[in-house]
Amino acid sequence: MPDGGARRQGIALTDRQRIAWLRLIRSDNVGPATFRDLINHFGSAETALSVLPELSSRGGASRAIRIASVGDAERELETARRLGARFIGIGEADYPPALRQIDGAPPLLAVKGHPPVAIQPSVGIVGSRNASISGAKFAAMIARDLGRAGYAVTSGLARGIDTAAHRAALDGGTIAVLAGGLDQPYPPENISLLDEITDGHGLAVSEMPFGWEPRARDFPRRNRLIAGISLGVVVVEAAQRSGSLITARMAGDFGRLVFAVPGSPLDPRCHGTNSLLKDGAIVTTCSDDVLEALAPLSRIEAPSGAVIEEPGGDDGGRAFLPPDDSERAMIVSALGPTPVDVDDIIRHTGSEASAVYLVLLELDLAGRLHRHAGGLVSLAMTD
Amino acid sequence: MPDGGARRQGIALTDRQRIAWLRLIRSDNVGPATFRDLINHFGSAETALSVLPELSSRGGASRAIRIASVGDAERELETARRLGARFIGIGEADYPPALRQIDGAPPLLAVKGHPPVAIQPSVGIVGSRNASISGAKFAAMIARDLGRAGYAVTSGLARGIDTAAHRAALDGGTIAVLAGGLDQPYPPENISLLDEITDGHGLAVSEMPFGWEPRARDFPRRNRLIAGISLGVVVVEAAQRSGSLITARMAGDFGRLVFAVPGSPLDPRCHGTNSLLKDGAIVTTCSDDVLEALAPLSRIEAPSGAVIEEPGGDDGGRAFLPPDDSERAMIVSALGPTPVDVDDIIRHTGSEASAVYLVLLELDLAGRLHRHAGGLVSLAMTD
Numbered sequence: 112m113p114d115g116g117a118r119r120q121g122i123a124l125t126d127r128q129r130i131a132w133l134r135l136i137r138s139d140n141v142g143p144a145t146f147r148d149l150i151n152h153f154g155s156a157e158t159a160l161s162v163l164p165e166l167s168s169r170g171g172a173s174r175a176i177r178i179a180s181v182g183d184a185e186r187e188l189e190t191a192r193r194l195g196a197r198f199i200g201i202g203e204a205d206y207p208p209a210l211r212q213i214d215g216a217p218p219l220l221a222v223k224g225h226p227p228v229a230i231q232p233s234v235g236i237v238g239s240r241n242a243s244i245s246g247a248k249f250a251a252m253i254a255r256d257l258g259r260a261g262y263a264v265t266s267g268l269a270r271g272i273d274t275a276a277h278r279a280a281l282d283g284g285t286i287a288v289l290a291g292g293l294d295q296p297y298p299p300e301n302i303s304l305l306d307e308i309t310d311g312h313g314l315a316v317s318e319m320p321f322g323w324e325p326r327a328r329d330f331p332r333r334n335r336l337i338a339g340i341s342l343g344v345v346v347v348e349a350a351q352r353s354g355s356l357i358t359a360r361m362a363g364d365f366g367r368l369v370f371a372v373p374g375s376p377l378d379p380r381c382h383g384t385n386s387l388l389k390d391g392a393i394v395t396t397c398s399d400d401v402l403e404a405l406a407p408l409s410r411i412e413a414p415s416g417a418v419i420e421e422p423g424g425d426d427g428g429r430a431f432l433p434p435d436d437s438e439r440a441m442i443v444s445a446l447g448p449t450p451v452d453v454d455d456i457i458r459h460t461g462s463e464a465s466a467v468y469l470v471l472l473e474l475d476l477a478g479r480l481h482r483h484a485g486g487l488v489s490l491a492m493t494d
Numbered sequence: 495m496p497d498g499g500a501r502r503q504g505i506a507l508t509d510r511q512r513i514a515w516l517r518l519i520r521s522d523n524v525g526p527a528t529f530r531d532l533i534n535h536f537g538s539a540e541t542a543l544s545v546l547p548e549l550s551s552r553g554g555a556s557r558a559i560r561i562a563s564v565g566d567a568e569r570e571l572e573t574a575r576r577l578g579a580r581f582i583g584i585g586e587a588d589y590p591p592a593l594r595q596i597d598g599a600p601p602l603l604a605v606k607g608h609p610p611v612a613i614q615p616s617v618g619i620v621g622s623r624n625a626s627i628s629g630a631k632f633a634a635m636i637a638r639d640l641g642r643a644g645y646a647v648t649s650g651l652a653r654g655i656d657t658a659a660h661r662a663a664l665d666g667g668t669i670a671v672l673a674g675g676l677d678q679p680y681p682p683e684n685i686s687l688l689d690e691i692t693d694g695h696g697l698a699v700s701e702m703p704f705g706w707e708p709r710a711r712d713f714p715r716r717n718r719l720i721a722g723i724s725l726g727v728v729v730v731e732a733a734q735r736s737g738s739l740i741t742a743r744m745a746g747d748f749g750r751l752v753f754a755v756p757g758s759p760l761d762p763r764c765h766g767t768n769s770l771l772k773d774g775a776i777v778t779t780c781s782d783d784v785l786e787a788l789a790p791l792s793r794i795e796a797p798s799g800a801v802i803e804e805p806g807g808d809d810g811g812r813a814f815l816p817p818d819d820s821e822r823a824m825i826v827s828a829l830g831p832t833p834v835d836v837d838d839i840i841r842h843t844g845s846e847a848s849a850v851y852l853v854l855l856e857l858d859l860a861g862r863l864h865r866h867a868g869g870l871v872s873l874a875m876t877d
Contacts (some may be wrong), residue, residue, distance in 0.1 A: 243758045373756030373768050375778035377628045385756050385779045394771045396759035 121204035129155035129219075130184045132200055134215030136218050137179035137320060138163060138189070140476045143215040148472055150218075152465070163476060169439070170470075186210025190321045195309075196293050197225035205229050206287075209318075213339040213365050214486075217318035221293045223454075224309035227285040229316075231263040234401065235281075235341035235362065237334075237355045238347040239380045246272060246348040246380065249372060253345055257399030258283015262405070264356035265340045267333060268301050272347045272355075277304060281311055286340060289317040291325030292331035298455030334358040342408050345401060346392070349383030356383045359392070364484070370395040370403055434466040442470040443490075446480075450487035498813060502636075504587035512602075513567045515583055516538035519601050520570070520703060521857045523848075524559065526598040527612045531855055533601075535848070540743035541821045546859060552822070556592040559839040576693075579606035579676050588612050590669075590699075596722040596748050596868070600701035605677045609690035611667040612699070614646040615782065618724035619663075620717075621655025621736045622731040622763050624633065629655060629731040629763065632755060634662035636728055639781030641666015644737030645788070648723045650716060651684050653728045655738075660687060664694055669723060673716035674708030717741040725791050726751030729775070732766030742775070747867070751787055753778040817849040826873075829863075833870035 124132065135156040136146050160178060167176035168410040191197055198219045199205045207229045210216050222229060234257050238252055254264045262423035264280035266273040268287040277285045287308050289296055293315055296305045309315050318336065319329065334354055336346055338361040346369070349355035360370050369400040371392035374381025388394060393404055411484045434442065438460075445456050457467050471488060507515065518539040519529050519607045532542035550559035574580055582588045590612045593599050605612060608841060617640050619633055637647045637659040647663035648658040651670040670691050672679055676698055679688045692698050702712065702721065703707055717737055721744040729752070732738035742752050747750045753777035771777060776787055808838025817825065823841075828839050842848050854871060857863040864872045 233547060244757055249758075249760060364763055372759060373764070373771060373777075375632075375757055377632060381756070382779070385777060388756060388771065388777045389779075389783075394756075394766045394768060396772075398767070400772075 121206065122202045124200045124203060125274060127138065127385065128156065129198060129200065130181060130188070131160060132219055133184040133187060133198065134179040134181065135160055136393065137176040137183065138224075140167070141477050142482075143217055143318075144482050145472065145475050146218045148468060148475075150323070150471065152468060166469075166473045167476040170265055170473030171479055172477035176476055187321055190294070191205040191221060194223065194294055194321075196221050196315075198222075199226075201228070207233070207340045209233070209342055210336065210339040211220070211366075213335070215335070216339060219318070221317045221319075221321070222314055223293055224314035225284070225312050226314065226335070228263050228286055228312060229315045230286050232261070232481075233263040233265045233286060233341050234270065234336045234405065235265045235344035236276035237266055237337065237346055237349075237358050237382075239346060239350060239353065239355070240271040240273075242270050242275065242348050243378070243380060244269035246372075246374075247275035250275040250345075250347045253347070253395075253398050253401060254279035254284070254285075255256075258285075260402055262342075265337050267330075267337055267354075268296060268298075269354075270298060270301070273442060274304060276347075277308060277313070279432070280378070281307060281479060283312070285313040287313065287315045288333055288336045288340070289315060289325070290319070292319050292321040292323040293317045293319065294321050295324050297325050330354055331357050335361050338362035338365055338367060343370055343401065343405055345370040345372070345395060346384050346387055347372045348374060348380040349387075350379050351382045351386065353383050368393060368408070370401055370404070370411070372396070432466075434462065434464075434470060438462055438466060439470055439473075442467055442476070446474075446488065446490040448489055448492050450483040450489040452487055453486075456488075497587065505583070505585040505588065507583045507586060511539065512545060512583065513564060513571070514719055515602055516567040516570060516581065517562040518543055520566065520684050522560040523550070525865075526701075527599055527865050528855065528858050529599050529601045531851060531858075535851060535855065536734050536815050537786070538739065549852075549856045550813065550859040553856030553858070554862055555860035561873055571705055571843040573677070574604060576607065576678055576727075577704075579604050579698075579704075581605075582609075582612070583592045590616070592616070592725055592750075593719065598864040599719070599722060600719070602701070603655055604678055604700045604702075604704070605697055607697040608667070608695050609697065610698040611646050611695060615629060615644070616646040616648045616669060616724050617647045617788065618720045618727035619655065619659035619730065620649055620720065620727060620732075621767075622733060622736065622738065623652050623654040623656075624763070625654035625658065625731050626761070626763060628809055629755075629757075630658040633728075633730045635657040636778075636784060637662035637668075637731070638666070638759055638782050641668075643781075643785055645725075648720050650713075650737075650741075651679060651681075651686070651688060652737075653681060657684060658689060659759055660691060660696075664690060665780055666698065667694070668696040670696065670698045671716055671719045671723070672698060672702065672708070672874055673702070673712040675702050675706040676700045677704050679706050680708050696824050714740050714771075718744050721745035721748055721750060722749060724783065726753055727790055728753040728755070728756045728778060731757060732770075733762050734765045734769065739770070742770055751776060751789070751791070753784055755779070757813040815846075815849075817845065817853060821849060822853055822856075826857070829857075829871065829873040831872055831875050833864070833866040833872040835868075835870055839871075 137415050153159040200216050207224050250272045258280050261286035262275050266276045266284040296302050338358050339343050344362040346355050362369050365367050369392040371384040371387035372395050446458050479491050481491050536542040551793050570821040633655045641663050646667035648669040649659045679685050717740050721741050727745040729738050729742050745752050752775040755768035755778050800816050828842050840847050862874050864874050
């Protein structure tokens with residue numbers, strides 16, 4: 112039995128902080144990485160919000176940055192309340208512990224259902240939407256056994272393998288990660304399954320705003336959450352170039368275990384899983400293959416430092432000396448369309464790290480910065 | 495295209511030597527390892543035959559050792575000739591080069607068909623007798639592609655995967671290794687396939703005497719030849735505890751590549767192959783997986799020294815001083831039912847290596863020695 116977690120410690124956001132966090136993450140050009148840098152630089156979401164217009168304009172934005180209003184945030188919180196959902200901030204006790212550790216973890220998660228599932232050690236089970244009967248059966252078997260062993264099963268509520276895994280994990284605990292808002296589940300035929308999940312030992316999770324209809328590009332973003340929440344991901348059946356392989360690749364990038372179920376080379380639904388095996392995924396033919404590999408990992412350690420440093424109250428922002436115009440111009444000119452490491456920019460320009468990060472934030476908020484894997488950045492070439 | 499081998503050099507047995515070799519290997523208590531030790535110790539099969547009765551009696555045999563007569567050997571050679579078969583000695587140019595390198599390689603192989611196939615680089619393809627349609631199809635695809643790439647396909651003429659592999663390799667070259675004598679093919683329904691093999695670009699091979707009906711224990715022995723002839727073995731479908739897994743294990747022991755085709759964990763015919771994958775076999779979903787892994791190995795080097803040193807003529811035996819009775823007793827008493835390394839016996843007793851080997855040969859010929867993997871030996875406990 113893995114360590115389901117003695118009640119975890121964490122920060123607790125005040126209502127006022129939660130509104131500020133929600134406003135900040137819902138504002139234009141603010142993704143999880145920008146959010147983190149803003150809080151780390153300005154000490155709180157509220158201070159960050161107050162400087163956003165100036166930062167964005169200094170970064171060269173062609174028009175005023177759209178900032179979510181207090182009213183917008185209160186309306187979203189009210190929608191959540193009405194639907195029985197709420198928001199968990201990164202660093203709070205209920206935030207999925209493994210997810211906290213990935214780059215670009217969502218600062219706020221909308222959740223609905225049985226909150227303790229979020230801090231259970233979890234395994235992702237994903238696969239083809241057009242699963243074979245035996246694939247669905249296998250997914251269900253693994254999900255049931257993982258549940259009995261104390262793991263929650265995380266998946267994407269899709270047809271096929273996802274559905275089989277969620278359904279078999281209803282008793283043991285399951286997390287459905289949605290690509291759209293919590294009130295926009297997809298596909299429609301799984302709405303009743305989602306209700307069973309949230310009414311029972313399960314949780315629905317989304318980083319997207321209520322009302323957000325999922326588009327194609329939201330699914331890979333969602334898959335990163337499945338991989339991030341999970342200690343390992345089991346891919347049961349997957350075609351080449353499928354979303355399940357994206358989830359597996361992200362799991363590998365996060366240092367999570369990747370399990371793949373072998374299948375006939377003559378069945379296209381197994382081409383992706385067999386490729387994963389060639390790339391070193393763990394050959395998985397029974398639940399013990401998963402349980403044995405996970406055993407040493409199930410006591411996941413909370414990171415020593417908080418990922419986002421917002422203290423209990425607002426400390427009024429850090430002291431910082433903003434760079435002057437010539438320094439700013441030098442930092443911008445060090446950037447180009449080729450992704451570079453931020454440390455290289457600091458070394459190359461000789462500027463203070465805090466000055467470089469601030470200029471990058473300004474460019475980011477002006478929509479002029481691209482962030483790449485491994486912390487690299489490049490200048491967006493607009494025309 | 496692998497190196498099919500410029501015509502290889504080798505020893506050429508005289509008719510008289512071939513008869514002596516056949517007599518020696520067909521005599522009681524003489525297996526491949528004993529044969530090798532006898533030739534290496536006494537310089538020729540003829541000399542070895544002359545000392546067999548004395549050695550066996552000194553080893554403590556309860557009755558006279560049965561030695562195949564010149565008449566026996568001439569009759570077997572005549573049977574072979576009548577059936578269009580002949581015997582190849584280890585070290586002769588036509589002997590399969592990879593097989594030469596294994597421990598316990600047969601000193602003489604009976605072969606029938608197209609001899610150049612024996613020295614083609616070869617890949618084993620084995621699997622379930624009750625193969626699935628897709629398994630048989632896959633075996634045929636791999637066999638055909640290997641043939642096009644210049645490899646011969648070695649298998650065991652069994653139903654299912656073996657049959658599919660041989661049939662698809664009729665053009666490219668195929669070797670059927672029989673568990674019984676060349677005139678005792680099994681199963682009966684594959685006799686016509688065997689005829690197609692030996693009439694075309696194929697070869698039937700056996701180490702067993704003509705007339706020998708295969709028994710259960712002859713199949714694992716035969717599987718060692720499939721593994722020994724092959725640079726790698728592809729296992730297409732295999733249940734747990736199946737002969738195909740024995741072939742794969744032996745291939746691994748010989749340092750050959752082991753390929754396994756993934757399959758559904760819910761199909762018992764894939765349990766063995768999936769286990770092989772867990773143990774590190776190469777995930778095989780197309781012929782390129784096999785061809786790419788084999789490419790660096792296809793130019794197999796002939797071993798620098800001959801495995802069995804029988805010079806062109808008989809050198810009259812090596813000078814050797816047989817141990818006296820007290821030394822013999824000391825060597826025998828160093829042995830017990832627990833397998834030990836011959837080097838340890840030499841160190842323990844302080845005897846000359848040649849004396850120890852001679853005493854071991856005597857015990858062996860008296861039926862009192864067991865030989866184990868890795869060159870270990872133990873005393874047979876008879877009562």
